[in-house]
Amino acid sequence: MQTFLQFILNALSLGSIYALMALGLVIVFGILRLVNFAYGELIMVAGYAWFALQGPGWPWVLLAVGAVIAAGVVSVLTERVAFRPVRSDSLNAMLVTSFAVSTLLQNSALLLVSPRARAVEVPSVLNNSIEFGGLRLGVNDLVTIVVCGAVLLALGALLRRTTLGIALRAAADDFRMLRLLGVRADKVIATAFAISGVLAGVVGVLWITRIGAVTPTVGAAPLLIALIAVVVGGMNGLAGSIVGGYLLGTLTVGLQLFLPQEVLAFRDAFIFAVVIIVLVLRPQGLVKGRYSAERVA
């Protein structure tokens, strides 16, 4: 029972990070049909922003906010500088651009900071754990679950209640029609990138405080995870990426916990096997989305 509760908690914690990662990727994909391969680097940017800000001993909430803002700003900048000029070209041009942006950001980190890992100061409270009815709850996990839950709710409210959110949903549905109503494409796309960047920032803070260090390639793993979560969950809707994220988190934690010691090293192989099975059975992903397949220029 105790192991099971522990498992639930860990799965929720990891799953909610994965869900946010996937959401950040899919919110841009929904509108532009672009898988933004520079998304991982936004997570890296958040990490380095934290690292850069941690000197003067500011409260860590401030560091977190700074990191999130940095990722959001860089995301919007990449849209403005790199993606917007090639938007009317082929989707391939956008895809290649996203690789270029990814490489550029990674190399900037190599050049400006260091190829080696930089330690980030993790607030000590995160490493504590609370004993609760014989259960050890990591503060880290609790914070992650609460923060991700709050972000999910906020995003939901934004998309349902604000006109900008309604426009974003409409854009994912039929972007050309939205423009015919008088909405500027640039504005909607920039907003999508801003949200994507903020999500990457939140993920970045949670991820980096988990592993305690930041490197130029720190975004690679989250990007891969997000991609898998999105593909498994279904690319054509926000619900799919959330489902995919939680599923992947649960699977990872479950295998970690229940696999025998000898094969634990092959955990990821098991994960990918499950992913392949899901894709064979449901190539469109678990959740059927309602986005149109059409791409907009």
Added chain:
Amino acid sequence: MTGGERRSTLAVESVTMRFGGLRALHEVDLQLHAGEILGLIGPNGSGKTTLVNVITGILAPTEGRVIVNGTVISGRPPHRVARAGVARTFQSVRLFTTLSVRENIELAAVSAGLGRRAARSSADDLMERFGIRHLAEAASGSLAYGQERIVEIARALATGCSFLLLDEPAAGLNDQESEALLERLKGIPDEFDCGMLIIDHDMDLIMRLCHRLHVLNQGQTIASGTADQIRRNPVVIEAYLGSQGAAEAAAAPTTDEEV
């Protein structure tokens, strides 16, 4: 929306549209004034929808221009054409299916520059007028076809347009629904102070609804005038029915050119 003394006018000036070797429109001239209903008719492939696409900025004309109240709008991106007061519906309804009916209409009002609250009451007002208030919270992907048509028209009007272009609004409707639509459309130009251009294959509806007709054939204007004039125009009859049918059909042309 603005009740100036000068009637607003949308003018198409010798517009030519080529797709590679294909000439879809050839030097088409057309005027649409606020308060009037203009029918755009012609056989399939005559360039009607292409013309609407040119007017709304989806296509930039190869030659010629489109002018709204003295401002050239051709060549502008669609969102700026929309802001100049041109709104449209589509042959196949294009609602945002993941949004509710209210959200669809409200979004149009917001993009016209209204604040959230004003947009909301504008949407409520429109839904009231079109008798779809009870559908406000319904997902627009779940509507009956006739309702989708009405919502799409309401959404176009929510932009506060001066010119409303309807591409086959009666397509796929049964007789009863068409009749109701006709009654509804009649009042729109006065009620919303806009000019309305309608493409439809339902000649009965077009003849009863439109003040003026404009006939295209193979991308060229072949006639323009009142319903009576067009009905009797031999060139039009020939374009629709071919030369052998022209004589016998001269009295009451009926068409079933639709696919």
